[in-house]
Amino acid sequence: MARITAGLTTTHVPALGVAIDFGKTQEPYWKPVFDGYEWTKQWAAAEPPDVVILVYNDHASAFSLQMIPTFALGCAEQFQPADEGYGARPVPVVQGNADFAAHLAQSLILDEFDLTLMNELDVDHGLTVPLSLVYGQPQAWPVQVIPLAVNVVQYPAPTGHRCLSLGRAIRRAVESYEHDLTVQVWGTGGMSHQIQGQRAGLINPVFDNAYFDRLVADPDDLATMPHLEYLREAGSEGIELVMWLIMRGAMGDDVEELRRFYHVPASNTAVGHLVLQPVAASST
């Protein structure tokens, strides 16, 4: 039986990928950010899971406005890094797990989550920057990855409650897979940031720190937060934080917090990072 062993959340700012790709991680501006991930890199190297279900948002890379799926699951054998306008990042091709993805797709749709299924999907910085932050610059990624792309580009994103519920359904789906697999779920994006308009540059550490606390301790309460509050308090792009609730739902009711890191700024964004481990062994 497959099982969820851990979850993490992380910011996925594109400039972090640039800093890694061009060897700038030890420069004074970037060093505090990358130092904040050192604990996680050690932890991740010690016990890589078989598969990461990586929740992220596409940034107008794979999805134009022609089609705007709310939840899209990557079911392909592999996923190419996208050319976002600067040329593709020099990172390994992302290897999927098509059999497990097909199982997840079927389980989740029969569990009433009407996913869009992707047999081709180029993955942008939203997915590859978290892999770089956790695994550095290997020749090949040490884990298989199943991308779960969430629309947060066109309003409205799915509600926090819907995201938390999907995470719980993912836990049920993972635990009904017959093969032995260790699985992590990652929720990416955030924390507070706004990259458009005259209010750009907004950072709200009070909101962000409360978000950490509520995500860990009382996700059902956090899931009631309306979109307006995210937009007003965490910036128009801070709405990405709803994706963290998918990760949280997949952890079950009780979690142990292994790691927390917060830093301002990375480019226009507050960096936020958590590593969580489920306490209960069974599904909720």
Place this chain on the structure above:
Amino acid sequence: MVDNSALDDIPGTTIFTAKKSQQGYHLNQFCTSLMKEANRERFKADQRAYLDEWPMTEAQKQAVIDRDFNALLALGGNIYFLSKIFATDGLSYVQAVSTMTGMSVADYQAMMLAGGRSPDGWRSVKERAAAGLESHDNATAESTEVGTADSTEES
């Protein structure tokens, strides 16, 4: 009828609703085309000729040429699509984003290093008006367009 008046009350912010998506469809699809190197080269060689291949409004085309990102937001552009334009120009998010704030890149970067823009005073257009702060919005171009009558932003 969907009431988005609360979204419109966030100062200096354009929420990319389905209506904005319809308004900016061809503008944003043009941006998507810049993800291909061959298209970036053609665009850089003759911007006007490249833009004329797209059924965009003249205001949208001119705002692209002017790199007026606040105007582009008001005309239905979305920042993640618009990023393909400044990526083509070789600019980072910080460099491009700062142009929307009325600050120099250096001042904007200094603000970010000092902890970013506090949300205090930036939560509501009404709150800003009551506090006697300058009204910031992106509505200059928006106010002339069909289908955006729900905007309460001042221009």
